[in-house]
């Protein structure tokens with residue numbers, strides 16, 4: 001018997017970048033758009049290598065997202081990882097939430113438990129590790145808030161520089177949580193889509209030539225990090241796929257990658273091929289994909305975002321058509337809810353599951369209710385909802401409607417007068 005863990009070398013399964021639009025192939029470099037048709041590039045894999053990933057390999061790996069490295073494009077050499085080691089966040093049974101909504105079985109996947117308190121640590125771990133491999137030592141991004149937190153923190157941990165661009169009207173909590181890590185934080189007077197356009201232009205300048213923009217030049221690698229949510233759901237349920245998953249949508253990347261993860265798990269024989277349905281959740285202040293779905297359209301028309309769910313406020317979603325495809329192909333749906341319903345969704349999740357989600361979590365719960373009311377989601381089917389960020393990041397909308405039940409003097413008499421002894 002030896003106490004040292006067996007060292008197994010896991011080969012990198014990524015083989016190329018491939019255009020999702022025309023299928024053109026490119027080497028694994030820091031590019032994200034097809035030179036022929038401007039379509040988005042995606043990492044392509046050696047399917048036989050993906051199919052050889054075993055449960056044993058995963059279960060003997062680290063207790064974070066790197067246990068799935070056999071399915072990932074980067075990080076096979078542990079020393080190469082630039083990562084806060086997020087992942088393996090709690091999957092919480094929520095029977096009181098299920099009872100409140102008249103459902104059989106609901107789980108909350110709580111990604112607020114990640115190091116910077118949102119699911120974005122997953123994608124930044126991939127982007128920063130890819131950047132490291134390409135020789136970059138500076139990170140940048142355009143962010144709706146959570147990405148800013150994660151990029152600044154990853155750069156701080158690595159001892160790298162960061163330049164983070166945000167819309168200037170972001171929530172104070174998200175601004176502080178980014179600024180505290182000490183990188184450059186640039187507030188831009190405009191929407192996220194304006195910020196994103198600016199960073200695309202900056203990326204072409206000499207000053208930013210040696211910078212990895214996590215959701216631009218290294219976006220194909222970034223996006224693969226979202227697959228780890230899907231692997232975790234299956235593993236945490238005892239290696240099976242839930243029947244229904246409700247996912248908050250900004251660019252649509254997370255939603256498409258959860259579906260992709262399930263397909264990879266089936267192909268690898270790690271789970272049975274049981275059917276699943278993918279549902280999307282948007283806010284009425286920014287519902288471009290839900291609108292296209294409702295109209296039966298394939299093209300997603302950009303909108304000008306408004307409303308409190310700022311982390312989801314991408315008016316021109318890069319993965320819109322692919323999100324629509326995953327939703328339609330699996331028999332799911334995508335709906336949107338207004339600000340008052342979002343605040344109520346936050347409160348329901350907190351009151352029935354003990355999970356305080358940010359506005360995106362409120363969007364997800366409120367959309368779950370709407371999907372049930374529409375008859376699109378089966379109340380008897382096992383359902384997972386994703387809480388992708390922490391409520392402490394977006395206190396303001398909730399602070400307006402909750403507070404102390406009563407304020408009393410420190411005496412029994414005062415307690416009695418307040419009815420606490422009745």
Ligand SMILES: *Cc1c(COP(=O)(O)O)cnc(C)c1O
Nearest residue numbers: 146250251252253254360388389
């Ligand atoms: C970024 C983000 C999402 C979804 O992002 P996609 O761009 O659709 O991948 C969901 N929830 C929160 C809290 C986010 O910050």
Ligand SMILES: [Zn+2]
Nearest residue numbers: 019022034037
């Ligand atoms: Zn192309």
